[in-house]
Amino acid sequence: xVNKNILAxxxxxxxxxxxxxxxxxxxxxxxxxxxxxxxGTWVIASATQNGLELMNxxxxxxxxxxxxxxxxxxxxxxENPVPFMVATNGQYKFNDPQYPFDISLTADGSQTPVxxxxxxxxxxxxxRITLTFSPGCDxxxxxxxxxxxx
Amino acid sequence: MIKRLRSSRxxxxxxxxxxxxxxxxxxxxxxxxxxxxxxxxxxxDVITAKLDMNFQTNLGPYTARIVIGILAPRAWxxxxxxxxxxxxxxxxxxxxxxxxxxxxVAGGAKNGENWATRMKNRFGxxxxxxxxxxxxxxxTTSAISTVPNENPHAVFNIQMKVGVDGANTSVKLGYVVCxxxxxxxxxxxTLSPVKFADCLEVKGTGDLVDFCNPSLTTLNPxxxxxxxYQAISYNNALVDTKLKGIHDLYICATGHTSDxxxxxxxxxTDDTKLMETNPNQFQITxxxxxxxxxxAGQTLTDMDYYITNKAGxxxxxxxxxxVPFKIKFVCE
Numbered sequence: 220x221v222n223k224n225i226l227a228x229x230x231x232x233x234x235x236x237x238x239x240x241x242x243x244x245x246x247x248x249x250x251x252x253x254x255x256x257x258x259g260t261w262v263i264a265s266a267t268q269n270g271l272e273l274m275n276x277x278x279x280x281x282x283x284x285x286x287x288x289x290x291x292x293x294x295x296x297x298e299n300p301v302p303f304m305v306a307t308n309g310q311y312k313f314n315d316p317q318y319p320f321d322i323s324l325t326a327d328g329s330q331t332p333v334x335x336x337x338x339x340x341x342x343x344x345x346x347r348i349t350l351t352f353s354p355g356c357d358x359x360x361x362x363x364x365x366x367x368x369x
Numbered sequence: 370m371i372k373r374l375r376s377s378r379x380x381x382x383x384x385x386x387x388x389x390x391x392x393x394x395x396x397x398x399x400x401x402x403x404x405x406x407x408x409x410x411x412x413x414d415v416i417t418a419k420l421d422m423n424f425q426t427n428l429g430p431y432t433a434r435i436v437i438g439i440l441a442p443r444a445w446x447x448x449x450x451x452x453x454x455x456x457x458x459x460x461x462x463x464x465x466x467x468x469x470x471x472x473x474v475a476g477g478a479k480n481g482e483n484w485a486t487r488m489k490n491r492f493g494x495x496x497x498x499x500x501x502x503x504x505x506x507x508x509t510t511s512a513i514s515t516v517p518n519e520n521p522h523a524v525f526n527i528q529m530k531v532g533v534d535g536a537n538t539s540v541k542l543g544y545v546v547c548x549x550x551x552x553x554x555x556x557x558x559t560l561s562p563v564k565f566a567d568c569l570e571v572k573g574t575g576d577l578v579d580f581c582n583p584s585l586t587t588l589n590p591x592x593x594x595x596x597x598y599q600a601i602s603y604n605n606a607l608v609d610t611k612l613k614g615i616h617d618l619y620i621c622a623t624g625h626t627s628d629x630x631x632x633x634x635x636x637x638t639d640d641t642k643l644m645e646t647n648p649n650q651f652q653i654t655x656x657x658x659x660x661x662x663x664x665a666g667q668t669l670t671d672m673d674y675y676i677t678n679k680a681g682x683x684x685x686x687x688x689x690x691x692v693p694f695k696i697k698f699v700c701e
Contacts, residue, residue, distance in 0.1 A: 268590070268597075268598050269443075269501075269590060270486075271589075273598065273654070276654050277644060279639050279640065280644075280653060280654045280655055281598065281654060281656070282656070282659065301656060301659075302596050302597060302598055302656055302658075306596075306665070307665075354596045354597065355593055355594035355595070355596040355597030355700075356590070356592050356593055356594050356597060356700035357700065358443060358444065358446075358590075358592070358700070359590050359592075359593060359597050
């Protein structure tokens with residue numbers, strides 16, 4: 220009786236261990252799925268200035284819906300500029316390629332990178348990028364959330 | 370096994386009910402007996418506001434930190450550089466307040482807002498007219514304990530450096546007091562009474578930033594550069610102007626650049642049209658760099674503007690005169 224119980228318990232432990240082992244295996248991130256590629260063209264999904272929503276204003280006033288930024292392996296290009304971290308094309312860099320929480324944009328011909336926090340919330344299964352910056356007075360804070368066009 | 374589960378479920382239920390009861394009862398009512406605050410100062414002065422308070426506890430015992438929020442122009446940066454020093458003294462002894470970090474969720478916040486956001490959502494800008502203000506939250510460095518039926522009295526001494534931006538400003542500062550457990554309720558004002566001072570005139574330089582009085586046009590943000598979005602609101606119901614009753618309004622502007630050029634944008638198009646946000650309330654938001662078609666090397670220093678009708682024949686300027694409204698593109 221006692222032996223049976225011990226055997227059953229042992230079996231349970233082995234079973235549990237194997238289940239846990241399998242799960243742990245799946246949780247380990249693949250080393251290649253690293254650099255959070257942002258290659259592609261992005262448009263503005265939402266934008267605030269000092270916490271006030273800008274996207275509900277007519278696009279004829281803000282032109283935010285026309286803005287496009289394309290990231291390609293360390294370079295970016297801008298179409299239809301709006302108040303943003305940078306005004307012209309250039310290069311971008313993460314503080315940590317593996318787990319970035321900062322992105323720096325350096326316009327061509329400029330020596331000064333402009334830094335923003337880099338957040339990637341997921342909305343309806345799509346990755347977004349949220350950038351926070353001050354293109355004018357430093358107390359005017361803008362938050363743009365970008366979504367991929369394609 | 371099942372028995373044990375059942376008993377632990379019972380225990381959970383009992384603890385939960387007890388917890389809810391404590392939550393419901395953990396009310397400590399605050400009363401602002403008086404607010405004493407100067408009504409004039411020079412930019413950069415330190416002024417002292419005194420809040421005379423009682424906090425009444427019918428039940429308890431309670432232990433909580435006291436929270437004070439101050440509503441002020443954002444340009445004053447009250448939350449930074451120790452621009453505010455608050456001490457209290459009274460029946461519970463003496464102590465000091467420190468700023469509440471922005472990652473602390475406010476008591477009573479349903480959506481995880483921090484204290485500054487919670488206060489802004491609940492009380493807005495009070496009786497002020499320009500929405501370029503912020504609530505800056507502070508709390509006691511340690512919790513204060515009370516026993517049932519206590520009604521301790523305290524005076525909060527708030528020292529504030531006003532007008533650090535150096536601008537001529539008139540503003541009605543606001544004060545809210547609560548404890549960090551109860552926070553700020555949606556309806557019950559006894560837990561978080563709020564008081565707005567009369568208009569404080571701060572003498573500085575430049576055009577008056579007037580939070581106290583309605584004006585024909587208001588700017589948001591009140592301080593911006595040509596690379597910011599600038600919103601101009603126009604109140605077509607404040608006084609009788611040439612544009613009274615007209616709903617098709619435009620802006621006629623002249624921008625001045627640092628290289629000495631003047632750029633006029635005065636045709637009545639979609640780019641210059643104001644939208645009616647509320648009856649007789651109009652607004653236009655624009656990016657000055659694009660509005661005036663500046664080149665990469667150009668900077669806008671200031672602009673003059675009028676509000677006009679569609680034909681451009683009737684125009685309204687500053688104070689309903691023929692002098693244009695002015696915007697200076699500076700941060701301080």
